[in-house]
Amino acid sequence: MITKNEILExxxxxxxxxxxxxxxxxxxxLATYGESSAAVRAASGFADRLREIDGDHSSLIMASIGQFVGWSLLAVPLVFLFRAAAARAPQVRGALVGVMVIAPVLIGLGSIISAGSIIEAASDFEKEADQAAITKCVSDKVADESDSASGDESAGQTGTTGDSGTTGGSGGSVSEQQRSDFEQECEDDEARDVRAATSLAPLETGVGLAGLLGFTVAVIYVSLxxxxxxLLSRFWGSLGIALGVVFAFFTLFTLIWFIYVGLLLAGWVPGGRPPAWGAGEAVPWPKPGDPSPDEGVIEGTAEELPPDDPSNIGTFGDDPQGELRKRKKRN
Structure with missing residues (x-):
């Protein structure tokens, strides 16, 4: 059994x-996100990004390595908090320490695998892109836009008769800017299809999902x-649990929580760390409504008087007049 001194040391x-x-x-x-695979996947001009990466993918590789290093570093505070809590509460399941290590590493590894998938897609896009499908996609979008414009024009006309049937041609055309936007959208769709067909895509999905679920469990369990x-205040502990639940949707806010944890551990938070860090044992926070440990304590000094001291007679509310009245009533 580890002692308090060993825990503190x-x-x-x-x-x-x-x-x-x-x-x-x-x-x-955060510093490497802009060139990472996650940013490339979220880019609006995905086809153009694949062409750029096909020419030079060094920045993507460096950013992905940075993502791996960054996410792997988050395993350190997770393991540290987990072991600190386990030393103070035997109910903590020690076997879960592996999740604290593996989950952030898997997220970083998923970034590297994703980069490999994007590089493979960039190489295949110009050779394997289905140009006929892109052309058909653009034609369909132009036709839909023309039909929509024709319908709007017909609905705007008021009950005229005669030559109104010949006015639909002018409303059916699309501008050059619209056509360019349609081409970009169709190329991006085809580029994403090419990336989804790469050999690394299934591995990327599996590793990424495992890392996501594991990191969610790790943050929730450690915060709890x-x-x-x-070790953490009620506010920051509850916030960590909530951010762990929505980690997949609000990743940035979870990272901000890790910044606070880092500052707390380093001793750079005003007010210092909670008392449990110095005690070497669990110091649970009082429940709402529970009395404070110091409640009812009056500060100052006092001296106990002996009960048989004659000088104490009458000092605690004794009433001689009351005794005299009682004797008269008895008589």
Whole structure:
């Protein structure tokens, strides 16, 4: 059984390292996001980005390596918080420490695999893109836009008769800008189809999904037990649980939570760390409505008087007049 002194000594060695790793991990993730595979997939001109990457994909590779390093660094604060909570609460399941390590590493690894998939798609796009499908897609969009414009023009006319049937031709045309937009949309759709058909696409999906689910569990579990043992305040513990649940949709906010955790561990938060860090044991937060430990305590000094001291007679509300009245009534 590990003693309190051993817990405090171990945490003293690793607290600053875990805090710096948390802040640096988030900084690297945000700094390399712009050229990463995630940003490329979200780009509106995906086909043009594939052409650029086919010419030079060094920036994509470097950004993906940065993403891997950044996400892997977040395993340090997760493991540190997990072990700190486990040392204070035997209910923490020690076997889950593997999730704290593997989940962020899988997310970073998924970024590298995704980059490989995009590079493969960039090489195949110009050779394997179905130009006939792109042309048909553009024609369909132009026809739909022409029909929509013709319908709007017909609906705007008021009950005239005669030559009105010959006015639909002018409304059926599309501008050059519209046609260019249609071509871009159709090319992007075809580019995404090419990327989905690459050999690395299934592996990317599997690794990414495993990392996503694992990281969600890791953040929720660590936040819950860090709050229960008093390592995190109720606010930041509850916020960590909520952000873990919606991690896939609000990744940026979860990263901001890691910045706070890093600053807390490094001792750079005003007010310092919660009492549980210095106690070496769980110091649960009082439940809402529970009395404060100091409630009812009056500050100051006092001296106890002996009960048989004659000087104490009459000092606690004794009423001689009341005794005299009682004697008269008895008589």
């Amino acid at each position: 171990r945490e003293k060695r690793w607290t600053l390292i875990a805090g710096i790793a948390s802040v640096m991990g988030v900084a690297i993730i 037990w860090s709050m229960r043992t008093g």
